[in-house]
Amino acid sequence: MMDSVFFHLRRQRAVARTSRWVCSSVLLWIACAGCSTEEVPKASLFEDDHAVAAHWPDDLGDLSDKLRKRTARYNRSSEESLRREIQDLVGWVGEVAADTNLSEADWIPLYQKSETVSANLRDDDGQLSEDTQNQIESLCRLIDDTISRTSDPLASVKSTAL
């Protein structure tokens, strides 16, 4: 019986403590919110535009051109940064091609080829093997053929970089 009374007393005290804490917090918030009524000038917090890589291509033709130039330079210097840029460019083929007026039927071979070359580049273990270089050249030729085959000049319009 006594235990039960003490239990209830303890519980009542705990409830009272919690209520006091909640009331104080609400009052503190109202007081603080009430203090800051002065107007502040609006300014943007979204000034950070998406970063665009320096080697992002202007269009499909530019992509093919950039790939060839970097492959040639890599053969002379074997710079790791060049290999990474080649990897990026190959990875962007699908996106850049999809952002033109190419039909889905024309887009699919480009996409599939770039996926294959990307996989080979990943498997090359930091190198650019002769076989992969041949595949890159083959991808470039496919891009050039696709651009020349399509009657729509918009096929090589500038792609959008964000």
Added chain:
Amino acid sequence: MNQSLSLMLTGGLVRMVQGFATAAPTLLVGLLIASIMRYYLGDKGTRRLFGADTMRSLPQSWLVGMLLPVCSIGVLPILREMRRAGVKPGAMSAFALSAPLFNPLSLLYGLTLSRPLVIILFAIGSLIIVTTLGLVWDALAVGTAKPNTLSWGEASDTDATGDRQAGTSQDHLIGPRRLLATLVHVARELTGTSLGLTMLAVAGLGVLAAFLPFGAMQHSVERDDWLAPLTMLGVAIPVYATPMLAMSQLGMMFQHANSPGAAFTLLILGAGLNLATPVWFGKHYGFKATATWMISLVVIVLGISYAINRPLIPPGVEPAGHTHAFDVYANPLSVYDRAGLTTLRGLVTKVVDVSMMASLAALGLLGLIGVWLRITKVDEDRMTNTASARSFASSLTSADANPRKGFDMVVPPSVIGATMLAGLIALSGVACFAYYPSPEECLDEIRLARAECLSAANSGQVDHALYWLPVWEEWSRRLEVGTFLRTGEVRPYQRMQSYLIRKKLELLEHELEHDPPEPEEIKGVVREILSTNSRWVRAFRRS
């Protein structure tokens, strides 16, 4: 950026209210499941649902968790019921962690991410984690757990069961009295321990928002940042995220080429846990054992995060340099905003949709009933003790019972309970088709959102454009899932066009939020979006 105290408090309060509103639908489902376990499945049925003492209990609990549509808050009343039923602690840990990670809706959403394989790998990763932790937890909790020994805080809530206390332990309530007892249980749970745990869970969001200034995480967790999983760890533990929110954040992280390891940490610790989960485990199994469990969890999650960090970087995606995926965890108010009730109301109503409003209304009604029940001291015990003999299952088989013919048979409660749970799972399957409608319907909705967004952007109505832009973005995801559900595939071209439209919509969002606005830039982006949109729509119309 220095924040005033009022800004910190208002921001924290906004995030807590938003968190509660977001949790409302899954909390309601969690309370319902807990009651079904108590009054229909019963202790034995509940233990069987989670694999009882068999070897398969951990993967089975993981699978049940994957199927039931609850979040890390909705899982708490279920955990209480599991413990009361004597489910093994390891199985409870497996269920507690896996249930909030995925549900059918969020899993389908996840399949529209840049590489669906990633989500499948994440699901397998979660199975490894819950199995390992379950084994650890079973070993740790053996000496500390006291099944069915209740602490004082729970005494009034959990002593009562649907079983008749004296002598006839097999007997149980049936008919309207059982339905009434279910209602009493849900209402009292909602106004008792579950409410306290829910408030503790959303308090984590409040604390984070108070201490993280507006946009503080925009440059965090980049893919080349080796500290990214660790940074995410600091944020993810106090975070409460619904499965859909976590999945959409994963989508944004992969679109922006953020760290995949950080994405995994966010999924497991952000969606899988909240502040109340370890507190609840600590209270019932000892804080020392819970600390060991938490440390094991963190070590395993970090280990997997660092292991997958490089291999899962999506190829061909250019890092954006920043992200808005985690803006929802920082203060919603910038130093340029005013802290006040109008701002608070505006920010809360912005995130509340129809399902949340309906759930909040239901919770409000149940809450009022719960308060009344507590004032009048009516509990589940009273439902059992004051029931007439006809309200018990034994009355159906007693000597003076009416003879039963044909289909008028006694259905065991476990069958009814299992049917209810299966119905709930089937309902979430049906909900997938309703939430992700056919491509034609999605394209109709997109047409409306596009017209509103682009005309507002061109005419300088920034707020209107910013309202419709996320609607458009959301429908672009639903279009992909709706197509997948009905045709069994999303072609790479469709996937790529969807990626492009979302990328350009984000660029438009940036342009719209520049201050002062640059109308020519906005019109340029709108033109780009129109070209992409026509290709995107054509890709899906053909299917």
